Amino acid sequence: MKHVYDVIIVGAGAAGISCAQKLEQSGKDFVILEARPRIGGRVFSINEQDSTMPLELGAEFIHGAPRKTVDYLGQYEIPFYDVLDNHLVLKNSKLQKFENFFDKMGKLMKRIPAKPGFDMSVHDFIKGFKNTEPTLKSMFRSFVEGFHAADLHQMGVKGLKDTEETNGDSLNDTQMFRPMSRYDLFLKRITESLKPGRLELNTVVEEITWEPGHVKVTCRRGSSGPVTYSAKKIVLTVPVGVLKSESIRWNPKPEVLNTFLSSVNMGHVQKIIFHFHERFWENLSKEPVSFLHCGPENYFPTWWTLQPMRAPFMIAWQGGPKAWELSLRSEEERVNTALLTLSKMTRIPLRSLNRLVQCWYTHNWSEDPFARGAYSYVTVDGMKALGSLKRNIKNTIYFAGEGSMKGPSRGTVHGALLSGQLSI
Template sequence: MKHDADAIVVGAGAAGLMAAWHLAQAGRKVLIVEANDKPGGRINTLHNAGFSHYVEAGAEFVHGELPFTLQLLKEAGIEYTPMSGELLQYKKGEIQEQHDLVEHNERLKKPLNDLAYDMPVEDFLNKYFPGVEDAAMRQSVKRFIEGYEAADAKRASIIAMKEDLMEDDSEQFRVEGGYGKMIDYLVKQCDQNGCMFRYSYPVKHIHWSEGNVRVDTPAASYHAQQVLLTVPISILQAEPNEEHAIRFLPSLERKWEAAKVIGAGIVMKFLLEFKTAFWKENAETKDMGFILSDEIVPTWWTQTLEGSMLLTGWLAGPNAAKLKDDDEDMLLDDALNSLSNIFKIPHVTLREQLRTWYIANWQHQPFIKCAYSYATVGSKEAKEELNKPESSTIFFAGEATYIGQAAGTVEAALASAVNVVKEMLNHRPA
């Protein structure tokens, strides 16, 4: 059988592009097949979208001194800057400074360190902090797990969340010009190393035997020795009869069952640009970086760009799931009502001040359907299963397959890509 490539990479997000580049550097002929009409996946830097400057509809932050991310940015000559601004909280009608994302986190340390076995976060809280006097603590932990981790506290692994729940002083960064510059660099490297691209080619079926794959899309079929899937975990979890599922023939039941164990986080991101930076006119919020609240859209942050009048809202986890099918006008009202309560500015005034807006509802992206993964009880074993090559022919990578402390991040996607390329080169079929 004549092969169109040595390896086919399904997905042109950070993991797919990184893997394709490294495979091509090793002398492999690589074809990248992407369902959407552009690269990037859950990295989506918007330019010329009606805003005064670029905005991040997807990944935005570098969460600490992450080696693969920072090294790639340096190689690409892309600057990154530390985040700035105060962490504030709006609680009981007042704005106050907050020192940690999780309140009372000192009390968590002993029970977390003494844990002998894993359990869901909610079960942990009910076991170790069951009293009425612990209600505020339980709420703070759940808000963090459901907001920051985009996780369901009924499923999220307490052991996996341990490091994030403890005090974290790691510096956070933003990519100057947006993460899209990283994607542009990776695409350029793939191009220069001979990778072929097919955009708007959603994969429907993968027929395979050892050393041979046929990847079917509505437009064409392609043959190769190996295939690497870097699609979001939500796509791997899809039932075989769902519209955007990828079917394997023969089926890969163990991989599918493993994928279903891993959590698929739900996120909506609200990008609201106003005519004035009204938060800077208030002494309590003039130096605001982040503000947390119990509003419908609970978390908001500012930009480091000079003169930026953008506020970014964040709604994640089960609370986002409840609203994910609301229309955009309803969601915008929820966002403006949340800001109205936090800043004590009438809704109608905020509406008049609103210059432009965009809501990134990742669950409605048909070939993505989630924001990022989270660890559940049993997800470590599930990831280990997905990291095992299938007959030296089928491989998986992406942030959801990564095992380590940078889970759910661009770093996880890049690291998983580098690791899987080593496996693909070591397991090359004869």
């Protein structure tokens, strides 16, 4: 008789690996099916040749240092450090200091009405800012679009407010941190601690056939014919973008899936890591430079350095609809577009900047068939539907992954880790 697992986990990102660890501890018989040749999913760490310095093409920050993530880092003795919270903003063609960036953004968030049942798009909400200083208003738009990777016409303020809720679980809600090691290190360590044979890489799930208490999963592996796996239960951690693309066929499709997918969207991000020959940004301000901003009318309006580490890297960031638009352009065009904005912000001629570039690293998440975007956000009126949604269908299908979470952990590695902690 063909082997029937207790559980099949689809996806070896943070959610899948966290789930695997929990199942291993409870003695369950399971397998993780992962489409890529590597673990980590949207945690995608690389090293330059001969360098120990980690570079992150996906997740980079630990937002607020929440308990579960800190516990994992502690367990694997991975130190983490505070990101320097200095912000410069382009105003009247000059970079100027922008004090208390996160406090100011937080104050504007507080204007979201708490009325039950009420929702509106973030775009309309910002339009209503009548007496707000134009630079602050534009920074807020840029911040929400960038941080949440969202189309502000589609993102609801209720969903935005939900991400701002705090539960005292974090070291410091507004502070950002970075692990000292590659972000994927603790995920690798957890995977190494699993029994042999738990992880199948290069295994693309294409079809799920199920009835209560039984699941059959059909996969593609390389050029070989279809491979099937059977289990009593399945935990699906694939990103919202993958679920929306319908690249996985359902037999039958769970009804709640449509409700869920109409409540959330996959946001888009373009992130480019530039390795420069010198740290020219250290001359831009008397204080160490960490974040640079300009208005949302520009492409790549947010840049940061690796401060407090003095490393020759700058990261260019674009979130929201412009990120999607850029995803359709060539890599060279995206790089040139980013450098144009940096030139405008720093007033260093483009030709000189080009000479300073040693190389760059990027990954087009929007075009990646196993992500189809960066991370999820809640649409207008989406919170209502999400409120009544169950992540467990007939004790057989379980949804995990950042997109399945509510509150401030949506869209984060922490949210993914928490979502995988299922008792099944």
